[in-house]
Amino acid sequence: MITLTINGKEVQTPKGSTILEACQQAGIPIPTLCYDPDLRLAGSCRMCLVEIKGRPLYAASCVAPAENGIVVETESPGIVAARKVILELLSARHNFNCQVCEKNGNCKLQDYCYQYGVKESRFNYGEPTNYPINDPNPFFERDYNKCIMCTRCVRACEDISIVRAISVENRGHHAKISTAFDGNLTDSPCVFCGQCVMVCPTGALTSKVSAGLGRSYEVDKVLTTCSYCGTGCTLELNVKDDRVVGVTSNRTDTGSPVNKGALCVKGRFGWDFINSPERLTTPLIKENGEFRKASWDEALDLVAKRLGEIKTEFGADSMAVFTSARVTNEENYIAQKFTRAVLGTNNVDHCARL
Amino acid sequence: MIEEKRIVLRNADLIDPEKIEDYLLAGGYQGLEKARSMSSPDLIAEIKKSNLRGRGGAAFNCGLKWSFAPADAPVSYVVCNFDEGEPGTYKDRIIVQKDPQSLLEGMAICGHAVNSKQGYIYCRGEYPYVVDLLNRAIDQARGKGVLGDFDIEVRMGGGAYVCGEETALIESIEGHRGEPRIKPPFPGVAGLWAQPTVVNNVETFTNLPSIVLNGAEWFAAIGAPNYPGTKVLTLTGDVTNRVSIEVPTTATLREVIYDFGGGIKEGKKFKAVQVGGTSGGFIPESLLDTPIDFDSMRGIGATLGTGAVFVMDETRDIVDITTRIAKFFEHESCGKCNPCREGTFRAYEIMKKINQGQASVQDIENLTILSQVMEKACLCGLGQAAPSPILTTLKHFYPEYQARLQLN
Ligand SMILES: Cc1cc2nc3c(=O)[nH]c(=O)nc-3n(C[C@H](O)[C@H](O)[C@H](O)COP(=O)(O)O)c2cc1C
Ligand code: SF4
Ligand code: SF4
Ligand code: SF4
Numbered sequence: 001m002i003t004l005t006i007n008g009k010e011v012q013t014p015k016g017s018t019i020l021e022a023c024q025q026a027g028i029p030i031p032t033l034c035y036d037p038d039l040r041l042a043g044s045c046r047m048c049l050v051e052i053k054g055r056p057l058y059a060a061s062c063v064a065p066a067e068n069g070i071v072v073e074t075e076s077p078g079i080v081a082a083r084k085v086i087l088e089l090l091s092a093r094h095n096f097n098c099q100v101c102e103k104n105g106n107c108k109l110q111d112y113c114y115q116y117g118v119k120e121s122r123f124n125y126g127e128p129t130n131y132p133i134n135d136p137n138p139f140f141e142r143d144y145n146k147c148i149m150c151t152r153c154v155r156a157c158e159d160i161s162i163v164r165a166i167s168v169e170n171r172g173h174h175a176k177i178s179t180a181f182d183g184n185l186t187d188s189p190c191v192f193c194g195q196c197v198m199v200c201p202t203g204a205l206t207s208k209v210s211a212g213l214g215r216s217y218e219v220d221k222v223l224t225t226c227s228y229c230g231t232g233c234t235l236e237l238n239v240k241d242d243r244v245v246g247v248t249s250n251r252t253d254t255g256s257p258v259n260k261g262a263l264c265v266k267g268r269f270g271w272d273f274i275n276s277p278e279r280l281t282t283p284l285i286k287e288n289g290e291f292r293k294a295s296w297d298e299a300l301d302l303v304a305k306r307l308g309e310i311k312t313e314f315g316a317d318s319m320a321v322f323t324s325a326r327v328t329n330e331e332n333y334i335a336q337k338f339t340r341a342v343l344g345t346n347n348v349d350h351c352a353r354l
Numbered sequence: 355m356i357e358e359k360r361i362v363l364r365n366a367d368l369i370d371p372e373k374i375e376d377y378l379l380a381g382g383y384q385g386l387e388k389a390r391s392m393s394s395p396d397l398i399a400e401i402k403k404s405n406l407r408g409r410g411g412a413a414f415n416c417g418l419k420w421s422f423a424p425a426d427a428p429v430s431y432v433v434c435n436f437d438e439g440e441p442g443t444y445k446d447r448i449i450v451q452k453d454p455q456s457l458l459e460g461m462a463i464c465g466h467a468v469n470s471k472q473g474y475i476y477c478r479g480e481y482p483y484v485v486d487l488l489n490r491a492i493d494q495a496r497g498k499g500v501l502g503d504f505d506i507e508v509r510m511g512g513g514a515y516v517c518g519e520e521t522a523l524i525e526s527i528e529g530h531r532g533e534p535r536i537k538p539p540f541p542g543v544a545g546l547w548a549q550p551t552v553v554n555n556v557e558t559f560t561n562l563p564s565i566v567l568n569g570a571e572w573f574a575a576i577g578a579p580n581y582p583g584t585k586v587l588t589l590t591g592d593v594t595n596r597v598s599i600e601v602p603t604t605a606t607l608r609e610v611i612y613d614f615g616g617g618i619k620e621g622k623k624f625k626a627v628q629v630g631g632t633s634g635g636f637i638p639e640s641l642l643d644t645p646i647d648f649d650s651m652r653g654i655g656a657t658l659g660t661g662a663v664f665v666m667d668e669t670r671d672i673v674d675i676t677t678r679i680a681k682f683f684e685h686e687s688c689g690k691c692n693p694c695r696e697g698t699f700r701a702y703e704i705m706k707k708i709n710q711g712q713a714s715v716q717d718i719e720n721l722t723i724l725s726q727v728m729e730k731a732c733l734c735g736l737g738q739a740a741p742s743p744i745l746t747t748l749k750h751f752y753p754e755y756q757a758r759l760q761l762n
């Protein structure tokens with residue numbers, strides 16, 4: 001164990017911990033922007049700075065190792081002043097329109113500006129940032145006028161999705177998140193998994209599918225399993241007034257043991273069918289070439305009757321069941337059980353084998 | 355008057371840099387031979403004792419740095435930092451152009467100390483002709499077999515100043531975007547391709563053959579005790595003689611400028627000198643009797659840095675020069691960390707406003723607080739040092755700023 005002093009309090013932490021981890025264990029809050037426990041460390045936003053007695057430079061606590069005997073201050077006047085300047089520098093390049101921003105109420109920049117009382121920036125010199133917002137993909141908006149260059153999206157794309165569709169182009173203030181040759185995501189290797197959207201701490205990356213449908217604080221989050229395939233990813237349905245208005249990730253080990261928040265394009269963005277007027281909500285029975293609505297009991301009775309007749313007349317092996325990767329493991333299990341035990345045939349197959 | 359003292363430039367203009375035979379006749383590779391007769395720990399201890407401190411800017415004890423590399427690593431690397439991107443600095447080019455074998459010998463000595471078989475020279479992209487010279491020198495050294503089982507490859511930079519920072523340099527050799535890494539781990543533990551890596555400057559390496567040959571005590575007795583040896587300085591700006599010189603580190607700035615530089619051009623008066631490159635502090639007349647060694651320069655809020663000596667005469671406009679410097683950093687910031695990426699941009703904008711006579715006292719206050727935060731909060735030395743010209747000119751030449759402010 002390592003023993004260090006944080007804000008006058010002696011704290012013990014396992015060897016190999018960072019100062020940030022030691023603070024978290026001791027219940028001392030530290031603001032972070034680029035830090036994400038699921039991603040490779042960047043140490044670049046400098047919001048998590050702390051002062052270590054006797055050292056001339058501030059240390060980024062998310063990457064600085066906790067060392068025996070060091071004396072750390074997390075909210076000294078110098079640190080607070082530095083965080084304010086950093087927030088003001090970010091504000092100076094930020095297009096604040098919280099009132100219509102999808103991230104309002106769930107935005108780290110907004111939270112920290114509030115916490116540190118940053119009402120306006122002292123550094124509004126030069127031209128304001130003015131990037132065009134015109135990525136035509138149907139899934140998410142990229143508004144780099146709200147980007148704080150934390151590179152969480154780049155690291156998520158590289159480390160979680162292993163796609164590397166995006167990276168940083170240019171240098172200094174002109175550095176920007178970009179695909180190769182700064183094109184559209186649709187012309188890049190992007191698979192629209194939205195892991196970048198998941199980790200973005202601001203409104204730079206937001207879902208187009210749920211745009212305008214509800215604020216993060218207005219929705220109930222219902223933990224469920226994605227019904228698109230057998231992987232069994234956990235996701236959170238965002239429900240407002242009994243309507244699904246979005247999907248977000250649950251990133252905890254317990255809440256999301258299979259996928260830890262990672263999803264694919266279908267799970268994250270493909271939920272709008274739920275409220276589609278074209279969606280079938282009752283069984284249909286075809287009579288004289290026309291479909292008519294039926295109850296579940298009537299439909300199931302009809303299917304059972306017809307399957308029984310076919311089995312009697314032609315034998316069980318005259319039937320086969322073909323299951324789908326678009327249903328869950330449990331449903332696939334039931335389908336094969338039904339085929340073998342009820343229909344009485346081994347003629348069961350699955351689209352994943354094609 | 356102090357005299358030049360030549361250690362790294364001992365062969366300059368005395369031998370043909372294209373001929374390894376000349377170097378050998380001048381005693382070349384005897385240092386390496388002696389180093390190889392010593393055990394690695396003894397060699398490291400000897401270099402540590404000589405108190406040779408890095409000549410690339412940070413002045414870290416060379417032997418101590420080597421001692422951090424694990425002795426039993428199966429693969430490790432020796433990297434020479436020849437990026438030399440600091441404006442006004444050309445000492446490494448002079449050293450290599452006049453005596454390339456001396457650099458190869460120094461790197462091979464380091465290779466023996468840290469048990470490395472592979473060296474890389476990261477050469478500034480603007481020096482393609484020096485790359486050619488180095489490659490010919492390496493071929494000759496291989497041909498003569500003097501390097502033994504140690505090999506050296508030259509890699510070229512792409513023109514980014516930040517790639518002189520040792521971890522950005524490593525990223526660049528690996529083929530990545532030139533951005534500094536977070537430390538720890540330090541390169542000595544996990545550097546190039548995650549292997550232990552020693553990065554030293556050209557001038558640091560070229561000191562080694564003489565130190566090994568003549569012993570640590572010999573070196574430690576030259577110049578200032580805390581920063582012994584010599585320093586190669588490059589004089590630019592309004593000095594009569596724009597030359598490069600090698601002087602003991604006890605030399606004062608006044609001696610450098612007036613005895614070697616021949617004083618200010620055209621009989622004008624001295625106004626300021628900036629030492630150590632673009633990120634160095636500005637020094638007024640009153641501090642010219644400071645010796646150039648690292649710690650003395652630190653003591654006056656300046657830096658020895660790379661040893662660039664940029665002299666400005668009485669006609670020079672400090673605010674305008676500082677604005678141009680701010681532009682340099684705005685251009686060279688890699689953009690990784692917030693305070694430097696945004697700070698260098700806004701600092702340049704504020705300096706422009708001041709330079710154009712449109713600024714108020716409030717703008718200077720904003721610039722000051724920004725600079726003070728950048729010094730302590732930036733991720734790497736670029737952003738930490740970028741405010742130094744601003745803060746030192748505000749300190750020593752405030753009237754020039756004041757004269758530019760809007761009156762209301
Ligand atoms: C922005 C920046 C640029 C640098 N450029 C150089 C350079 O061009 N040459 C160099 O030797 N060191 C440069 N350094 C210092 C290196 O990071 C490193 O300290 C040095 O190469 C170590 O060698 P030394 O111990 O022999 O001085 C630079 C540092 C920073 C922060
Ligand atoms: S990203 Fe955050 S701070 Fe920016 S407009 Fe949206 S809610 Fe406001
Ligand atoms: S959607 Fe997925 S693949 Fe596309 S950029 Fe984001 S993380 Fe990368
Ligand atoms: S888009 Fe979002 S995640 Fe990516 S760098 Fe910008 S703020 Fe960070």
Ligand code: SF4
Binds near residue numbers: 516695734
């Ligand atoms: S200080 Fe500047 S150059 Fe260094 S990492 Fe930060 S942005 Fe890059």
Ligand code: FES
Binds near residue numbers: 031033044
């Ligand atoms: S959270 Fe530590 S530097 Fe960004």
